[in-house]
Amino acid sequence: MTDERRKFKRESAKARKEALILATLELVAENGVRGATVRGIAQRADVTQGLIRHYFSSKEELIIAAYEHHMTAMTDQTFAPAAGVDGTALARLTAFVNASLTPPVVDPRSIALWASFLNKVQQDPQMKATHERTYAYFRDFLEGLIAAALEEAGRPAAPARLRQLAIACNAVIDGLWLEGGALPDAFAPGELADIGRQSVAAITGLNLEQEAEKT
Amino acid sequence: MTDERRKFKRESAKARKEALILATLELVAENGVRGATVRGIAQRADVTQGLIRHYFSSKEELIIAAYEHHMTAMTDQTFAPAAGVDGTALARLTAFVNASLTPPVVDPRSIALWASFLNKVQQDPQMKATHERTYAYFRDFLEGLIAAALEEAGRPAAPARLRQLAIACNAVIDGLWLEGGALPDAFAPGELADIGRQSVAAITGLNLEQEAEKT
DNA sequence: GGAAAAATTATACACTTGCATAATTACTCG
DNA sequence: CGAGTAATTATGCAAGTGTATAATTTTTCC
Numbered sequence: 001m002t003d004e005r006r007k008f009k010r011e012s013a014k015a016r017k018e019a020l021i022l023a024t025l026e027l028v029a030e031n032g033v034r035g036a037t038v039r040g041i042a043q044r045a046d047v048t049q050g051l052i053r054h055y056f057s058s059k060e061e062l063i064i065a066a067y068e069h070h071m072t073a074m075t076d077q078t079f080a081p082a083a084g085v086d087g088t089a090l091a092r093l094t095a096f097v098n099a100s101l102t103p104p105v106v107d108p109r110s111i112a113l114w115a116s117f118l119n120k121v122q123q124d125p126q127m128k129a130t131h132e133r134t135y136a137y138f139r140d141f142l143e144g145l146i147a148a149a150l151e152e153a154g155r156p157a158a159p160a161r162l163r164q165l166a167i168a169c170n171a172v173i174d175g176l177w178l179e180g181g182a183l184p185d186a187f188a189p190g191e192l193a194d195i196g197r198q199s200v201a202a203i204t205g206l207n208l209e210q211e212a213e214k215t
Numbered sequence: 216m217t218d219e220r221r222k223f224k225r226e227s228a229k230a231r232k233e234a235l236i237l238a239t240l241e242l243v244a245e246n247g248v249r250g251a252t253v254r255g256i257a258q259r260a261d262v263t264q265g266l267i268r269h270y271f272s273s274k275e276e277l278i279i280a281a282y283e284h285h286m287t288a289m290t291d292q293t294f295a296p297a298a299g300v301d302g303t304a305l306a307r308l309t310a311f312v313n314a315s316l317t318p319p320v321v322d323p324r325s326i327a328l329w330a331s332f333l334n335k336v337q338q339d340p341q342m343k344a345t346h347e348r349t350y351a352y353f354r355d356f357l358e359g360l361i362a363a364a365l366e367e368a369g370r371p372a373a374p375a376r377l378r379q380l381a382i383a384c385n386a387v388i389d390g391l392w393l394e395g396g397a398l399p400d401a402f403a404p405g406e407l408a409d410i411g412r413q414s415v416a417a418i419t420g421l422n423l424e425q426e427a428e429k430t
Numbered sequence: 431g432g433a434a435a436a437a438t439t440a441t442a443c444a445c446t447t448g449c450a451t452a453a454t455t456a457c458t459c460g
Numbered sequence: 461c462g463a464g465t466a467a468t469t470a471t472g473c474a475a476g477t478g479t480a481t482a483a484t485t486t487t488t489c490c
C-alpha cells in the first residue's frame with residue numbers, strides 16, 4: 001500500500017552539494033563530526049543517504065568540503081566590512097574589530113563548529129593547511145592594520161613590537177569572540193565590539209573610539 | 216593453546232576509577248567524546264571493557280566524571296599560584312596572569328579537551344552547570360583582583376567599568392591561552408605570559424611588569 | 431513520444447558501538 | 461588452608477555506522 005518508492009526532483013550538482021554541505025554544518029555544530037552521520041545529514045537535506053556518495057566519494061570528503069565552506073564564509077564576513085572602508089588606516093582597523101565582534105561572526109554556531117572541527121583539523125593535513133592559512137591571514141592582516149595606523153599617528157613601531165601588539169589584539173578579539181559565542185545572553189548588543197575597540201585602543205595606544213563615532 | 220584467560224590484579228575502586236578517567240581524558244582529547252569508545256578506553260587503561268560498567272553505570276557517567284576531574288585540575292592549577300602569594304593585590308594579579316598563561320594550563324591537550332567537551336557541555340545540564348560555575352568563578356576572581364589592585368593604586372573603578380575591565384582581561388587571557396595551545400611552537404617560552412601581563416597592564420593602567428621583576 | 435543517460439532511491443553488508451549477562455579468577459577472612 | 465565474595469574477564473546482542481551496488485525514476489534530446 002504505502003510502500004511506494006519515494007518521489008524526487010532532480011537538482012543541479014551545485015545546488016545539491018550546497019544543500020548537503022549546509023546540512024552537514026548544521027549537524028556538525030550540533031553533534032560533532034562523528035555525530036554528524038551520513039544518514040542524519042541525508043535526512044536533514046531531505047534526501048536519501050545514497051545520494052551523498054553520488055556527490056562525495058566519502059564522508060571524509062564531505063566533511064572537508066563543509067569545513068572549507070565554513071572557513072570561507074567566516075573569512076568573507078570578517079574582511080568584507082574592513083575592505084569596504086577606504087578612509088584612514090585607523091578607520092579600517094576600527095571596522096575590522098567591529099566586524100570581528102558582531103554577528104554573524106559572533107555566533108554560538110561558529111563556536112560549536114570551531115570546536116567540533118578542531119580534532120579533525122589537527123589530524124587531517126588538508127584541513128590543517130586550510131586552518132593555518134586562514135589564521136595566518138587573519139593575524140597578518142591585523143598586524144598590517146595596526147602598523148599602518150601607528151605610522152599614520154606618527155608613532156611607527158619596530159617589527160618585534162608590532163608582532164606582540166598583533167598577538168595581543170588578536171587574542172582579545174579571539175577571547176571576546178569566544179565568550180560572546182559561548183554565552184550569547186551575557187552581553188548586550190554592541191557591548192563586545194565596544195570592549196574590543198577599547199581594549200585594542202588601550203593595547204596599541206590608538207584612539208579607536210573617535211573613529212567609531214564618525215559613523 | 217594460547218587462549219588462556221587473561222590474568223589480572225585487583226585494584227582499589229579509587230585507583231581503578233582514576234585510571235579509567237585518565238584513559239578517558241586521553242582519548243577524548245585525541246578523538247572527541249564519541250571517538251572515545253568504551254573499548255578504546257578499556258584498552259588504554261589496560262583492562263577489559265566490562266570493567267567500565269562495573270565502576271560506571273554508563274559511558275555517559277564516565278564522561279561526566281572525566282569532565283569534572285579535568286575542570287577541577289584546571290582550576291587548581293590556575294588558582295593555586297595566585298593564592299600562594301600574600302603580598303599586594305597587584306602581585307596576586309600578576310601571579311594569576313602568569314599561571315593562566317604558562318604550562319600546564321597552556322597545553323594543546325587542554326584545548327583539545329575544551330573543544331571536545333563543548334558540545335556535551337551545552338547539552339547535558341550537569342556538565343553545563345559545572346562549566347558555568349567554573350567560568351563565573353574565574354571571571355569573578357579576576358574582577359576581584361583587578362578591583363583590589365586599582366584601589367591599591369588609588370584609582371578605584373565603578374562596578375560597570377570594573378565589569379568591562381574583567382571581561383577584556385579575561386578575553387586576552389582566554390585568547391592567548393587558545394593561541395598558545397593551538398599553536399604550541401609559535402611562541403617562545405614565557406612569551407605568552409609576557410604579552411598577557413603587558414596587555415592586562417595596558418587595559419587596566421596598572422604596572423604588572425614591575426611586579427613580575429620582583430621574582 | 432520514446433530511448434538513453436544521469437540522478438536518485440532502495441537494499442545489503444561488514445564492522446563498530448554501548449550495554450547486558452554469564453563465567454572465572456583473585457583476594458579476604460575464618 | 462579453604463570457602464565465600466567481589467573484582468575482573470569473556471561472550472553475546474541489538475542498534476547504528478560507512479560504504480558498495482542494484483533498482484528505479486526523472487529529465488533530455490531526437
